[in-house]
Amino acid sequence: MTGSSFAQEDSDQNLYFVRKNGEVIFEKNDYQPGRNAFYIYRNCVYTFVLADKKTVPARVIDIRNDSIYYTRYTGIATKSNGSRDTLALHPGQLKKIRMPSDQAFGIYTSYSLVKGQYVFEKSREPKTFPFRTETEYSADGSHSTTYDLIPYLTQQGLDKVYEQRETASYYEGTSKQRFEDTLKKNMPPVIKKWAWVTPTNVNKISGLNIGLQTWTLADNDSLVIHGVNLNADLLTTFVVGYAIARLTRADLPDTVDKTNMKSKIAGLSISGGGVIGDFKMCGLAINGIVSGVTEVNGVQITCLLNVNQEFKGVMIGGLCNASTKGRGLQISLFNLCKDFKGVQVGLWNVNNKRKLPLINWNF
Incomplete structure (x- = not known):
């Protein structure tokens, strides 16, 4: 220069x-x-x-x-x-x-x-x-x-x-921060047990959730599911091509941002398109096409693409796994993690220590 x-x-x-x-x-x-x-x-x-x-x-x-x-x-x-x-x-x-x-x-x-x-x-x-x-x-x-x-x-x-x-x-x-009415500030969360559907204005579902999209319409943008989540998540399919194009020529953020992570799915989640958003996933998550959440603790299996900020456990993707911070095992054709401790298995593996084909590690 x-x-x-x-x-x-x-x-x-x-x-x-x-x-x-x-x-x-x-x-x-x-x-x-x-x-x-x-x-x-x-x-x-x-x-x-x-x-x-x-x-x-x-x-x-x-x-x-x-x-x-x-x-x-x-x-x-x-x-x-x-x-x-x-x-x-x-x-x-x-x-x-x-x-x-x-x-x-x-x-x-x-x-x-x-x-x-x-x-x-x-x-x-x-x-x-x-x-x-x-x-x-x-x-x-x-x-x-x-x-x-x-x-x-x-x-x-x-x-x-x-x-x-x-x-x-x-x-x-x-x-963007949303304002709340002072009349709604102290309202207790809306909780449903046994079974419910999404999108919904409910804050917490304990049991079985079945729906078209894993979204919340609640005022505080919070959705907690304890149990089984079965969702089509069809709208997720529209962002797949865009996400792949961006990922092939872009950097991951340097730090994990959990500021807006208000939602959580704990248990079993099976999604046709894939869950995206400021979610914390705990347990087993199976996605048909793509997954892009804030944090994953457990096992995540996606047919095409995983783009998460942080994971602890096992991440399996058909095409690519990408994460800012990771602790555990990544398995895919292409694996990328900027702050990684564990093992990567794939055609090409990149972490903060080295780049290697087939298998890579950092402890």
């Missing part, structure tokens, strides 16, 4: 990246990495990957003295370490920019900066996103919450995130 800078009095400094020997052309959205040049914006959250492979979630504060000044951001829906010190990075330290491409599956894509060059320029118009706040009111109007919204760079463009109680979440999207 090469760099250069130009001087001009009484002006701010901007930073952009462009392919080596490439023409400096900016699209309308000049913040988006792609074929053309793009700027690094102030007041924007980026996930930088450094040359030493360290990942830095950063809210860019300023660009000056040929450096990027930032504060460490908590990461989407992860806990903060409490530090808000202003730190500095030189563009030459950056290897790539990681961007979420699919929130539901926790899949990321990366834009490499290795074959590009960085340029500092002086300008009277600093590249920065405006500060924005939003106030939302409960349904009964008894209270309100104000959010400081920060742009967050994704593959599709910009999402808005906010921090609350040292946790960062999407303001719009799968992690």
Whole structure:
């Protein structure tokens, strides 16, 4: 990566990246990495990957003295370490920019900066996103919450995130916080015993659950099933091709995010399409096509694809197993885990220690 800078009095400094020997052309959205040049914006959250492979979630504060000044951001829906010190990075330290491409599956894509060059320029118009706040009111109007919204760079463009109680979440999207009526806050959970169906507004089912989709319509987004879950989950089939395409050219997240994991299935789960969402699965889970949940404790068998954040036990997939954190056994044609202890059996196996065909391990 090469760099250069130009001087001009009484002006701010901007930073952009462009392919080596490439023409400096900016699209309308000049913040988006792609074929053309793009700027690094102030007041924007980026996930930088450094040359030493360290990942830095950063809210860019300023660009000056040929450096990027930032504060460490908590990461989407992860806990903060409490530090808000202003730190500095030189563009030459950056290897790539990681961007979420699919929130539901926790899949990321990366834009490499290795074959590009960085340029500092002086300008009277600093590249920065405006500060924005939003106030939302409960349904009964008894209270309100104000959010400081920060742009967050994704593959599709910009999402808005906010921090609350040292946790960062999407303001719009799968992690958006929902308000509850104060009249509903203290209502006890709705529980059904013996047998029930889903989708449902019930919070807990003890016994047999039969349905079209393993979803909840409850106000608190919580569904707990103890017993047997038999579901068609036909809507899951529509995301299979998209998930495979993203997985073949994307990174898994570096950390496990359990912030929104409110639902649980404990016992036996048999799904035609496959269970996806912020679930904790305990016991035996059999999926017809794909599975994408937060945590699995037990045995998971899926005909095509498993994409989970964490598993403890046995994960078996016909095509691919992918997990951020894993403890146990992975069996599939392709196995991938970023934080793994156990054994992988397949055509190609990747973990945080090595890459090997047929069989791989880390203890």
